[in-house]
Amino acid sequence: MMNDYTFLHNLPDVPIPYINxxxxxxxxxxxxxSNKKYSSMITRVExxxxxxxxVCVTFGNCVRIITSNSKKVDExxxxxxxxxxxxxxxxxxxxxxxxxxxxxxxxxxDVSSKNTLRKFQGHTGGIQCTRFIEKGxxxxxxxxxxxxxxxxETGEQLQMVGKHKDKVHCMARHPTNGENVWMTGGYxxxxxxxxxxxxxxxxxxxxxxxxxVEDLIMLGTSGSMAISVGGNYFKVWxxxxxxxxxxxxxxxxxxxxxxxxxxxxxxxxxxxxxxxHTVRVFSTQSYSxxxxxxxxxxxxxxxxxxxxxxxxxxxxxxxxxxxKTIPVTISKxxxxxxxxxxxxxxxxxxxxxxxxxxxxVIDDTLGIYKSSHLDRLLRKFEHKTAFDTxxxxxxxxxxxxxxxxxxxxRDALDIVLKNxxxxxxxxxxxxxxxxxxxxxxxxCGVLLLEKIVEFYHPSIFQENKSIISTMNLIKINLIKEQxxxxxxxxLSGALDLLYSNSTNSNIPxxxxxxxxxGEEEKKEEN
Numbered sequence: 001m002m003n004d005y006t007f008l009h010n011l012p013d014v015p016i017p018y019i020n021x022x023x024x025x026x027x028x029x030x031x032x033x034s035n036k037k038y039s040s041m042i043t044r045v046e047x048x049x050x051x052x053x054x055v056c057v058t059f060g061n062c063v064r065i066i067t068s069n070s071k072k073v074d075e076x077x078x079x080x081x082x083x084x085x086x087x088x089x090x091x092x093x094x095x096x097x098x099x100x101x102x103x104x105x106x107x108x109x110d111v112s113s114k115n116t117l118r119k120f121q122g123h124t125g126g127i128q129c130t131r132f133i134e135k136g137x138x139x140x141x142x143x144x145x146x147x148x149x150x151x152x153e154t155g156e157q158l159q160m161v162g163k164h165k166d167k168v169h170c171m172a173r174h175p176t177n178g179e180n181v182w183m184t185g186g187y188x189x190x191x192x193x194x195x196x197x198x199x200x201x202x203x204x205x206x207x208x209x210x211x212x213v214e215d216l217i218m219l220g221t222s223g224s225m226a227i228s229v230g231g232n233y234f235k236v237w238x239x240x241x242x243x244x245x246x247x248x249x250x251x252x253x254x255x256x257x258x259x260x261x262x263x264x265x266x267x268x269x270x271x272x273x274x275x276x277h278t279v280r281v282f283s284t285q286s287y288s289x290x291x292x293x294x295x296x297x298x299x300x301x302x303x304x305x306x307x308x309x310x311x312x313x314x315x316x317x318x319x320x321x322x323x324k325t326i327p328v329t330i331s332k333x334x335x336x337x338x339x340x341x342x343x344x345x346x347x348x349x350x351x352x353x354x355x356x357x358x359x360x361v362i363d364d365t366l367g368i369y370k371s372s373h374l375d376r377l378l379r380k381f382e383h384k385t386a387f388d389t390x391x392x393x394x395x396x397x398x399x400x401x402x403x404x405x406x407x408x409x410r411d412a413l414d415i416v417l418k419n420x421x422x423x424x425x426x427x428x429x430x431x432x433x434x435x436x437x438x439x440x441x442x443x444c445g446v447l448l449l450e451k452i453v454e455f456y457h458p459s460i461f462q463e464n465k466s467i468i469s470t471m472n473l474i475k476i477n478l479i480k481e482q483x484x485x486x487x488x489x490x491l492s493g494a495l496d497l498l499y500s501n502s503t504n505s506n507i508p509x510x511x512x513x514x515x516x517x518g519e520e521e522k523k524e525e526n
Contacts, residue, residue, distance in 0.1 A: 028269070028281040030293035030310065033321040038064075042313025044087050047303045048111075050094035055303060055311055056111075057319060058088045063099055065111060066319075078114045080107070087129045098138055100127025106140055108152065120150045122157045129171050134179055139196070141168030141184055149196055162201045164188045170215045174223040183226060185213025191228045193239065205245045207237055217263045217270060219284055229258040229272055236287055238457075248457045249287050251419070253280055260301045273299035273312055279322070286460065288419035295320050374403060383407055387416040391431050392424070400431060401441050404448065417448070418455050422464050428452070429470040436477050449474065 040060035048054035054067045061081050067074040083102035090097055096117070099107045106120035106127055125143030133139050137158065138150040147161040147168055164186035174181035182194050189210055192203035211231030219225035225248075226237045236249035256275040263270050269290070273279045275298040281290045297314035304310055310322045377386035390396075390403040407413050420428065429452065435445030453461075461471055 028291040029325045030279070030281075030291065030322045031325050032293070032295070033309075033323050035318050035320045038317040038319060040317050041300060041315045042317060042319060043300055044089075045301045045303045045311050045313045045319070046089055047305050047311070048090055048094040049092055052305050054094070055305075056088045056090060056097055057313060058085055058099070059313065059317060061085070063088045063097070063109075065114075076114060078109060080109075080114075080116055086127060089129075089131050091132045091135065093135075096132075098130045098132060100130045100140060100142075102126040104142065104144075106130055106138065106150065108138075118152060118155050120155055120157070122148060122150075125167065128167060128169050131171060131173065131182075133173075133182075133196070139171065139182060141171050141186075143167040145186070145188075147171070147182075147184055147194065159196070159199065160201065161194050161196050162192070162203055164190060164192065166212075169213060172216050172218050172226070175218055175221055176223065181223065183216060183218055185209070185216045185228055185230070187212040189213065189230075191216060191226070191237065193226075193245075205239060207245055207247070209235055211257075214257070214259050215261045217261050219263070219267070219270075227261060227270060229261045229274075232257055232274070234258060234261065234272060251282070251287055251289075253289055253292075254278065256298075259299065262302055262304050264304055264307045266307055269307075271302060271304060271310070273302045275299075275315070279310060279312060283421060285422050285463075286420055286425065286456070288421055290421075293322060295322075374399060378403070378406055383410070383412040384416045388424075392427055395431070397431075397434055397438060397441060400435070401444050404444050408447065413448075413451055414455070417451050420456075422460065422467065425452070425456070425460070426464070426466045426470060429467060429474065433470060433474045433477065436474055436481070442481065 038057075038059055042057055042059040044056075044058040046056050048056070051067070053069065054065065057064045057066060061079065061084055063078040063081075063085055065076040065078070067076075081099075081101055081103065085099045085101040088097050088099045090111075095111055097109050097111055099109060101107075104121070104123040104125055104127055106123075107116050108118040108120070109116055120138065120140075123140065123142040123144050123146065125145075127140050127142045129141045131139050133149065136152050138152060139147065139161070140150065141147050145164045145167060147163070149158040149161060150156070151158050161182075164184065166186050166188035168184050168186045170185045172183045174183075180195055180197050182196060183191065184194065185191050189208055189212060191207040191209055191213055193205040195204055207228075209228050209230050211233075213228050213230040215230075216226060216228040219227065224238065224240045226239060228235050228237070232254045233250055233252040235247050236251075237245050238248045239245045241248070254272075254274045254276050258272050258274040260273045261270060263284075268284050269281055270284055271279060271281050276294075277296065277298055278292050278294045279299060279302060280292040282288065283290060295312065295314065297316045297318050297320075299312045299320075300315050302310055302312040308324045310320075310324075312320045312322070314320065374386055374389060377383075377389065386403055387407060390400045404413070407416060417428070428448070432445045432448050432452070435441040435448070438445075461467055
């Protein structure tokens with residue numbers, strides 16, 4: 001199949017359906033709004049869970065509460081730290097924050113008055129991360145490798161939950177059972193899951209990230225999945241698989257270390273940031289990259305406001321503000337004849353043609369993808385674009401076969417099939433079903449299907465109704481084809497047997513046999 005490639009423009013052109021190029025609200029295109037410079041690197045940014053206009057920024061030797069109103073920006077600075085503070089975090093009601101730091105003392109601070117209400121001492125090293133378990137208790141992770149819990153009312157340590165082999169750098173609470181279950185990440189490359197009710201001081205699950213763990217989140221209402229970032233990749237973990245969980249995906253989209261990860265309020269997107277200056281938006285279903293935005297400085301931390309506004313802190317002390325842009329869509333209101341005639345928008349021009357012509361004539365200016373366009377994309381090594389054009393736009397089975405052959409020859413099929421959205425994957429599977437149903441292209445369809453099953457987690461094929469339906473159709477068609485081939489093999493065997501019997505009984509005498517028989521007759525006469 002791979003050697004059967006010919007230039008696509010040698011194939012006949014076919015009518016191509018017009019695809020409406022309206023950008024969906026899921027594109028997550030970001031636009032930078034503003035930025036502000038501070039004195040030193042910003043190690044943590046967290047939004048107030050109650051007041052979305054307020055964020056807490058940890059940097060230098062202070063913590064700053066920033067409130068953005070429509071008229072002005074109000075900044076309040078908390079400077080009651082002997083050394084560098086780390087990991088300021090809000091309580092669920094937004095009234096208190098808890099802060100660690102290089103000085104091994106945890107501070108409980110009132111947001112409105114900026115007063116320190118309580119101090120917690122017991123760690124022997126700098127405290128990288130602190131969180132509220134509930135209103136009456138705290139949890140902390142330290143450079144002394146330990147995780148500890150604290151009673152807010154008394155200021156006393158409740159228990160030493162457990163240890164890493166290197167400093168504890170980050171932690172995340174269970175989505176629904178945060179009073180009892182927490183996850184931590186350390187510079188010993190380990191991700192650990194803890195039940196803080198237990199006094200065994202042993203992690204329930206220990207996972208190897210492979211690099212120092214910078215940040216992590218837990219996914220889903222059941223908390224069955226988690227994502228850790230560290231090195232230049234993130235890893236997705238299935239915590240319920242087997243007795244100790246397992247890795248189900250690894251995403252490598254950065255050339256430099258990732259430093260932060262944040263889960264959207266809608267739970268369908270997560271955002272990473274790193275030293276390559278780039279913020280990336282991913283799907284929590286397929287883990288595919290949706291969009292990215294590059295800032296001018298390395299990013300250490302970020303937070304998301306109302307699933308629309310990103311605030312990111314850099315290693316050089318700049319606080320960046322970016323917003324998810326509103327997609328431009330065509331109004332559904334009816335346009336006048338003059339507006340249709342004078343408009344330069346290709347979609348509106350198409351509407352005008354539909355009104356004036358019963359037979360639609362598609363113009364090349366509307367972005368029609370012909371074989372010559374596919375050839376240009378392949379010559380430029382734009383493999384994914386060429387594949388998408390053939391499968392999602394062109395939809396001609398001959399073109400798709402040729403493009404798949406060429407991508408297979410270039411060992412590029414893995415690149416174009418990985419990291420797909422569920423909707424894209426469903427469209428590809430529908431095309432695979434067409435290939436499987438065509439005898440000429442069955443091998444191509446099976447090749448694509450094998451790779452898709454290899455690259456994607458089984459849960460994707462079990463949760464989406466459309467994909468389940470498409471996979472069932474493919475399964476039915478493959479079973480039918482298998483039966484046909486089995487019947488053909490039986491028929492072929494029967495024909496071979498008949499042919500063999502007929503040839504043995506009616507073999508014509510060859511010249512050599514006749515010559516041999518003549519020589520035998522002469523011997524008998526003599």
